[in-house]
Amino acid sequence: xxxxxAIEMRHIYKRFGSLVAxxxxxxxxxxxxxxxxxxxxxxxxxxxxxILYGLYHADSGEIVVNGQAAEIKSxxxxxxxxxxxxxxxxxxxxxxxxxxxxxxxxxDGFQINLNEAHRRVAEASDKFGIPVEPKALVKDLSVGQRxxxxxxxxxxxxxxxxIMDEPTAxxxxxxxxxxxxxxxxxxxxxxxxxxISHKLNEVMTITDRVTVLRLGQNAGTVETQSTSPxxxxxxxxxxxxxxxxxxxxxxxxxxxxxxLAQVAALDNKGLPALKNITLQVRAGEILGLAGVSxxxxxxxxxxxxxTRLVTAGQIKVLNHDITNVGPEKxxxxxxxxIPEDRHESVVAELSVAQNMALEHLDEFTRQGVLxxxxxxxxxxxxxxxxxxxxxxxxxxxxxxxxxxxxxxLARVLERNPQVIxxxxxxxxxxxxxxxxxxxKLLEQRxxxxxxxxxxxxxxxxxxxxxxxxxxxxxxxxxxxxxAAAETERLGLLMSGVKADxxxx
Amino acid sequence: xxxxxxxxFLVGLLGATLRVATPLLFATxxxxxxxxxxxxxxxxxxxxxxxxxxxxxxxxxxAEAELAGYLWLGLGGAIVVGLIMGLLMAFFSxxxxxxxxxxxxxxxxxxxxxxxxxxxxxxxQSSVLPSIEPFAQLSIFGDLPILGPIFEQYLLTxxxxxxxxxxxxxxxxxxxxxxxxxxxxxxxxxxxxAGVNVFxxxxxxxxxxxALMAIGGAFLSLAQLGAFSPGIIAGRGWVCIAxxxxxxxxxxxxxxxxLLFGGVFALQLRLQLLxxxxxxxxxFLALPxxxxxxxxxxxxxxxxxxxxxLKAYRRE
Numbered sequence: 011x012x013x014x015x016a017i018e019m020r021h022i023y024k025r026f027g028s029l030v031a032x033x034x035x036x037x038x039x040x041x042x043x044x045x046x047x048x049x050x051x052x053x054x055x056x057x058x059x060x061i062l063y064g065l066y067h068a069d070s071g072e073i074v075v076n077g078q079a080a081e082i083k084s085x086x087x088x089x090x091x092x093x094x095x096x097x098x099x100x101x102x103x104x105x106x107x108x109x110x111x112x113x114x115x116x117x118d119g120f121q122i123n124l125n126e127a128h129r130r131v132a133e134a135s136d137k138f139g140i141p142v143e144p145k146a147l148v149k150d151l152s153v154g155q156r157x158x159x160x161x162x163x164x165x166x167x168x169x170x171x172x173i174m175d176e177p178t179a180x181x182x183x184x185x186x187x188x189x190x191x192x193x194x195x196x197x198x199x200x201x202x203x204x205x206i207s208h209k210l211n212e213v214m215t216i217t218d219r220v221t222v223l224r225l226g227q228n229a230g231t232v233e234t235q236s237t238s239p240x241x242x243x244x245x246x247x248x249x250x251x252x253x254x255x256x257x258x259x260x261x262x263x264x265x266x267x268x269x270l271a272q273v274a275a276l277d278n279k280g281l282p283a284l285k286n287i288t289l290q291v292r293a294g295e296i297l298g299l300a301g302v303s304x305x306x307x308x309x310x311x312x313x314x315x316x317t318r319l320v321t322a323g324q325i326k327v328l329n330h331d332i333t334n335v336g337p338e339k340x341x342x343x344x345x346x347x348i349p350e351d352r353h354e355s356v357v358a359e360l361s362v363a364q365n366m367a368l369e370h371l372d373e374f375t376r377q378g379v380l381x382x383x384x385x386x387x388x389x390x391x392x393x394x395x396x397x398x399x400x401x402x403x404x405x406x407x408x409x410x411x412x413x414x415x416x417x418x419l420a421r422v423l424e425r426n427p428q429v430i431x432x433x434x435x436x437x438x439x440x441x442x443x444x445x446x447x448x449x450k451l452l453e454q455r456x457x458x459x460x461x462x463x464x465x466x467x468x469x470x471x472x473x474x475x476x477x478x479x480x481x482x483x484x485x486x487x488x489x490x491x492x493a494a495a496e497t498e499r500l501g502l503l504m505s506g507v508k509a510d511x512x513x514x
Numbered sequence: 515x516x517x518x519x520x521x522x523f524l525v526g527l528l529g530a531t532l533r534v535a536t537p538l539l540f541a542t543x544x545x546x547x548x549x550x551x552x553x554x555x556x557x558x559x560x561x562x563x564x565x566x567x568x569x570x571x572x573x574x575x576x577a578e579a580e581l582a583g584y585l586w587l588g589l590g591g592a593i594v595v596g597l598i599m600g601l602l603m604a605f606f607s608x609x610x611x612x613x614x615x616x617x618x619x620x621x622x623x624x625x626x627x628x629x630x631x632x633x634x635x636x637x638x639q640s641s642v643l644p645s646i647e648p649f650a651q652l653s654i655f656g657d658l659p660i661l662g663p664i665f666e667q668y669l670l671t672x673x674x675x676x677x678x679x680x681x682x683x684x685x686x687x688x689x690x691x692x693x694x695x696x697x698x699x700x701x702x703x704x705x706x707x708a709g710v711n712v713f714x715x716x717x718x719x720x721x722x723x724x725a726l727m728a729i730g731g732a733f734l735s736l737a738q739l740g741a742f743s744p745g746i747i748a749g750r751g752w753v754c755i756a757x758x759x760x761x762x763x764x765x766x767x768x769x770x771x772x773l774l775f776g777g778v779f780a781l782q783l784r785l786q787l788l789x790x791x792x793x794x795x796x797x798f799l800a801l802p803x804x805x806x807x808x809x810x811x812x813x814x815x816x817x818x819x820x821x822x823x824l825k826a827y828r829r830e
Contacts, residue, residue: 063707086711089709095707101701102704103697104701106696114697114705120689120691121689122693
């Protein structure tokens with residue numbers, strides 16, 4: 011196993027203002043290994059890799075590539091020493107073709123010979139076993155296809171070290187499988203891969219070694235074969251507890267609270283986004299809506315909270331018709347909403363106390379004048395109850411993602427809504443905050459709320475939902491009890507394979 | 515008989531259309547390149563004005579000194595001042611990252627002020643506008659029957675349509691620089707990660723773009739008029755901003771836009787001469803601008819702006 015090291019990062023130190031993002035981190039990548047960089051959000055994984063790729067500059071520390079000290083000041087330098095990176099938000103230019111994206115910044119001469127370029131990209135595609143269509147426009151490609159373009163782009167530049175920043179976050183299970191197969195094959199061809207992730211099972215599946223980062227420090231490097239998910243989890247969070255548990259999954263027999271009948275709606279471009287959606291959510295039930303992003307989830311959430319018009323069908327809460335009545339009446343009917351983009355559901359420049367009162371200001375006013383005292387007391391009460399690390403007067407934009415989400419949660423849940431529409435509730439949150447949010451949702455379920463959980467995180471849905479509906483291109487593919495939902499089956503449904511073909 | 519008059523009218527109109535469209539084409543291509551890199555340069559009106567002035571002033575002084583190529587010296591001067599203004603805009607919008615609307619309008623105010631001040635300094639206040647002997651029109655196919663007058667054009671008009679336009683297309687879609695330019699304007703993060711120097715591409719593009727705007731302005735003073743006056747640009751820079759959107763940031767469509775404006779402009783000049791009763795000539799003057807607005811309203815809806823339009827790029 012004693013191969014020379016592809017990369018050595020020594021004592022890398024980087025601070026942003028008062029935050030030390032990388033605290034004298036050592037990291038070693040062997041040639042021809044897949045090495046996971048594991049840690050919670052904000053643990054410094056991405057920072058470390060951005061330093062390696064020249065997007066950030068370390069305050070101190072050194073980088074050694076193939077035994078030689080390397081000065082990496084920009085991605086160009088990184089590319090020159092054979093390092094490629096596939097970032098979370100793909101670094102592609104959508105209106106350009108696949109070929110143009112791949113050769114961008116890596117061409118010789120002034121004029122581009124397009125035919126020659128197409129040919130070379132096709133050649134590379136064959137050589138590395140990564141299928142792409144050279145002449146296709148990137149904007150027409152699926153997320154999985156775009157990722158392949160990114161990988162090929164790095165390999166085209168003769169990368170022998172590939173950094174992948176949470177590559178599976180955007181993929182359906184089948185695409186993940188394909189990706190892993192490709193990486194495995196490339197590894198055999200001699201490629202070294204750094205695989206940034208916070209998903210334990212993936213790390214266990216694909217990697218040779220794991221380095222865990224916690225709070226900007228290296229919490230240890232272990233051989234994957236000789237470790238276990240609980241051990242990695244402990245290294246990540248510094249404690250053993252992990253995950254929340256749902257009280258056993260007997261299907262809810264509560265009355266139907268939220269009901270959608272043949273609902274249709276258009277997206278912002280005027281194209282059909284929702285087609286014939288029929289769903290029922292019972293009291294004390296969490297209905298998980300699974301799907302790859304952009305298949306109508308956003309529009310469905312908007313239709314339900316009254317911010318998007320329904321073009322056909324009916325929405326009822328406890329037999330009251332709330333179709334197209336507008337957000338105010340929807341809320342009055344007992345619907346609480348925790349929207350997808352938490353920055354859009356708060357006003358960044360207003361204080362925590364003001365944001366907490368935002369959805370029902372009338373309760374805090376006397377003759378149209380805000381009563382600061384009740385506002386403040388209300389905020390103090392919620393801050394204590396929801397363990398929010400902030401004071402009432404703080405501007406909301408200064409809060410971390412987790413605390414901001416708690417503010418929104420507090421605002422919605424204190425009113426004991428009968429229906430809760432919650433979208434991507436834990437996106438971008440660390441393990442602690444995620445656990446808290448999920449715990450709160452389960453608590454509401456126990457109290458008898460009907461919860462529609464829209465999430466792109468399949469693990470989250472499997473963990474919380476009683477019933478799972480899968481949405482694909484604005485249609486519900488299937489609805490099944492959580493107990494009967496296997497990852498593979500959900501993955502097929504999420505990629506549009508109809509229910510009757512799944513069983514075969 | 516009537517037919518012959520009509521043909522003459524049409525031929526004259528086409529010839530004039532090309533002439534009027536020339537400065538617009540230069541400046542529109544300049545603005546189009548600038549915007550493709552992700553920067554809106556509202557300095558265009560002022561840069562055209564300054565280009566017209568500097569070109570004229572240098573040409574007039576060189577003519578006084580009896581230098582042979584005085585017009586070319588003037589044109590060269592306009593190009594240099596355009597480059598400088600482009601670099602200044604780049605300094606504000608790329609290096610400092612200030613609001614592009616404010617920076618651009620600032621450049622227009624500065625350039626306009628400089629030109630008016632310089633004009634007063636050099637030519638004083640006289641009742642007669644100073645003038646020079648402008649570029650002559652070439653008549654390449656002058657002896658062609660009927661259609662001959664269409665080809666009686668300035669060299670710069672030929673340059674605009676036969677050299678600049680294909681070159682602009684080729685540069686944008688078939689060269690390394692063009693690819694970098696398009697990606698810098700769409701997704702600078704991606705371009706940066708791919709090893710493209712975003713700042714350098716934007717600096718070069720803004721300088722080149724402003725030089726083209728200055729040439730557009732200088733065409734008016736050095737070719738079309740042989741004089742300089744405070745009202746010489748008359749909002750043509752703002753028209754170019756609209757034409758870029760009309761063109762959806764494509765050089766060939768930009769040509770059609772410039773020809774449309776040029777056509778209506780040439781037509782209204784002729785309509786004024788017809789002496790139609792009861793319609794004030796100001797109405798005709800306004801016509802090209804109205805048509806520009808109408809064309810923009812029809813063609814400019816739902817257009818896809820460059821992804822990084824108006825955004826300064828910062829590496830975190």
